[in-house]
Amino acid sequence: MNTPHTPTAIYKDPERYYREEVKKEVFNRYNIAFEIFMAEQYSRIHYSELMDNGIDEPFASKQRLISWINDNTKGKEVRPGILTKYRLEHPNHFENGIWQARYFSYFVHYAKGLLTDETFVKSKKIADEFNRSFKNEQWYWQAVAVLGAKLLEYLYDKNALQTDIAKTYVRQIKLLRQLLKSIGRITGRVAKNYAENYGYDNTEAVKEALFVINQSIEESFRQQLALSYQIFKSQKEYQYYQLYKESIEKDIAQIYKEEILEIKQPLQRTALKSGF
Template identity: 75%
Template sequence: MSTQHTPAVIYKEPELFYEAKIREEILKRYNIAFEVFMAEQYSRIHYSELMDDSTDESFASKQRLISWINDNTKGKEVRAGILTRYKIEHPEHFENGIWQARYFSYFVHYAKGLLTDETFVKKKEIADEFAKSFKNEQWYWQAVAVLGAKLLEYLYDMNALQTDIAKAYVRQIKLSRQLLKSIGRIMGRVAKNYGENYGYDNIEEVKEAILEIRQNIEEAFKQQMRMSYEIFKSQKEYQIYLAYRKIIKNDILEIYRENLKLPKPSFSVQENKLNQLEAGCLN
């Protein structure tokens, strides 16, 4: 990534020195703001919490979206998904292995371009389905959420995140999933052993009781996440995020508006829309 020349001393080129320092600080703040935004808005245990497949059968499903985000392996052939292609095609978005989160809205636009490109998804019907889906506002915001969640987890696994808040969120999500998976296996064995030892007459009641226990444990994990949100609000990273939150949401909103080629709304209308979107994301 090309960087602006920064004079080593002030007295020789004071204006250039200060401009470079200001630019550096602004980019740092945007990186923090975007990454914390993604972590707070999109960190969920299940992707179904971000995208509801029951919205409309004519739109691309959550599973189809995720299948193109991820790599796909068939035999010895690997089809690079959106995440892998993005990292390969945009090394300038990484500095010393760390992703520069200010490029998130670009990533959303990049992903939209691939998903609506017949040469990437292989079939015109699939590209058309995604093109139609991106024009639906509810589907669009849900897809952005899934893209953001998958990107965060992908970057976490590469140790490419930079904010403590994002790292903590993703770490907690991954740990919760692992624990729930382990609990699920244990409970499956309990149900099986119960049936073998005591008969299957009451097995449905046993399964329902086990399911309720699992749901209670999962709700405890989610409550812990909500408590984390409150704790993080006092941190400097979170305060920086708050200062840029509406700018970030507006930028992502413009990608959707570009789909429809709509005129820009008045400030009051747009402000109200962003507040509604924010409330929906945090509920």
């Protein structure tokens, strides 16, 4: 009877071998959970669904945040944005070209560091604005959502996502955006041609009718996306997301809590010195 071959690594140090195997499995599960968490929580048709500018305080706008997330090209000169800098400066967060999503919380912390660094944003005023913004809990969570959405889409374009679920979410979002953009161009031409041929009296009514059609298409897509969520729930990958969702949320929240702690500690020291 032939005995099965036992790899040297196991019989020489079985505890170490199995410990490493368990660690790999845990890392893989967290990668899956984080990626699906990001896809479900942050994949939206419009970034305005993730961040609004309705907060009364003078915080950084969605447009300003996105402008620093993206690269900026002026002529032949390219200013790397947060996404590009992150990928170039952290190659160890990728394995065989695939991003290890367990580093998402680190990415948020990294982005916060850049946005509050005047050498990156080229202005103390802008850095101070972001610093003030990150101290607001509502703004913080909205910014995390935008950062997550942009990162997912960036990684999708680089073929650097791991799970089919995340790829499907992002692919559907991108396809709908392209469709809506095409419809927008068509409706613009229709309204213009109508006005030129039949006068401008009913142009607004035509635009409104076209807008309703556009909204109907968008709503239909949202329903399909919601249906996809239900289908995904039966998959093993999705179960990892459900298992680790709470710990993921706590991990991301910790960045904000540390920010608040930094504010409170100087105040506490001042109070102690004052005898309170």
